[in-house]
Amino acid sequence: MTRGSRLRRALPPLTVFLVVLLLWEFGLAALNVQQFLMPRPSVIVAALADQAHILWDATLYTLTEVLGGLLIGGTLGILAAFAAARWRLASEALVPIGIAAASIPIIAMAPIINVWFTADSPVSRMAVVTVLIFFPIMVNTMRGLTQVDPAALELMAACAATEAQVLRKLRVPNSLPYIFTGLKVATTLAVIGAIVGEYFGGPLAALGIYIKSEAYQFRYNHAWAAILIACTLGIGLYVLVLAIERVAIPWHTSSRQEVI
């Protein structure tokens, strides 16, 4: 893709974004909407600058929880998927656990998890994130490991490949795009999970707790600044996964840039 065409692709969403921003800034004032209900973008940016110090600390803390949770949940999900794809018994044992983890109302579970690992520890929120992302990672990885072209399996059989070779040379590469799909879902879930978890306790310098306490004290401009950061965090992680995907599996359809 050339620079020009990339710019052309970015133009429509950028335009919409700017128009919305302008309407927000000036429209709200014109309609006489009260500041605390919906602060104007300029007010939020001002709060961002004003609170920069604590917001920076809070962002780092929450980011640590998100990354830790992604690492633990991602590793467990991938390992479970390998076991489930290999042994029927493991699949029968693990898939229901995954479904159960996915159907837990995280709002109900977060306070309990906070008690298990103590609210002061970031491990609590890592556990919440783990519960949230385990299933999407596991299901996607499993699909990638098992949904292999039957003809490719016949080809491996014709080459007298061992099971380990089939895994290494066929199933694992085949699963990579699926794992990245799972990771993309997981990044946004992880930010939500960490912040929801923080609502039920933790140090003050954490995005979730900050949002909650500032909102209680009617400092909505501060709360909005933190929400903006949380949003940026989610998008940033998503883009990061996208970038890693491009580098890791350049052969995949989603990464192909040349036009045939």
Next chain:
Amino acid sequence: MSEPVVEVLKASKTFGAGEGALAALQEIDLTIRAGEFVSLIGPSGCGKSTLLRLIGDLTPASTGEVRLNGKPAAQARRAREYGIVFQAPVLMEWRTVQRNVELPLEISGVARAERTERATAMLRLVELSDFAAKYPWQLSGGMQQRVAIARALAMDPALLLMDEPFGALDEMTRERLNLELMDIWRRTHTTVVFVTHSIPEAVFLSSRVAVMSARPGRITRLIDVDLPQPREAATRNEERYFELVTAVREALHQGGADEATAAAEGLGTGASTGEGEEDAAARIRAEGYA
């Protein structure tokens, strides 16, 4: 007469068991000798792909025996004595063309230097040297199928199994690849078993055509193709070529008539041989390729 490479001895294949059993192949006898090019032709569901999979030990025979180079087919497969090309190219999209051709060599533990050398030679054979560093999606369908052929030949097998390799290609590409395949066959002296449902293709390529009929799958006629070698584009204009095309077509229709008779007589197709789940899976696969 040269050594037999493929010996199919009274081989039958039944998918499923009891009421729902499907006799895919019934008592097939077929001997293919070194250097032959034998086509299996017949209507959909006649079991030609299943017969090819029996030869390659990709599905076991229900009864009877299949031998390759004098060994049981399973043993020959484990010794990697044949190469196979499917209807789809089945290339690994994460591997370059070069590394796709290297795959069988890699699996059998050939050292890197030799792997590169063999794959390079094979790509030269199919005239794709310039595309070694490309990924499969950057190639046309015909080129992808040539990569699959190069991969099948990488281990220098005595036997090449081809399952409708050009079935998904347009007529022009198919005719060109037929010519190229003839060239490769002459140069490698490989024995070929070739499944097709195209009569002109079977006649043009083969030294013998095995005509099959369906339900149960049987070989109804073996037709020697006595067209002179080498086969070239001009071969398609020879009178003898048209005669043989007609002969194969008639044999195919004859087979259809036989099939009607067989159905009328209710020949035993429900033989219970007690297959398990594996064969049901194999049947689903086989049907997918029929």
